[in-house]
Amino acid sequence: MRKSRFTESQVVELLKEADAGIPVKGVIRKHGISIPTYYKWKSRRNLPCR
Numbered sequence: 242m243r244k245s246r247f248t249e250s251q252v253v254e255l256l257k258e259a260d261a262g263i264p265v266k267g268v269i270r271k272h273g274i275s276i277p278t279y280y281k282w283k284s285r286r287n288l289p290c291r
Contacts, residue, residue: 247272252282
């Protein structure tokens with residue numbers, strides 16, 4: 242299995258940034274991830290998508 246570039250705690254912090262009001266496009270651009278990756282991570286943590 243391939244090792245992730247982001248730890249679990251980094252993913253949670255990234256998702257919290259977007260929940261705090263920073264636009265999703267800004268968060269994904271800042272961290273270098275794709276839109277599908279962001280929503281996949283969000284769905285795995287049972288957080289509502291906005």
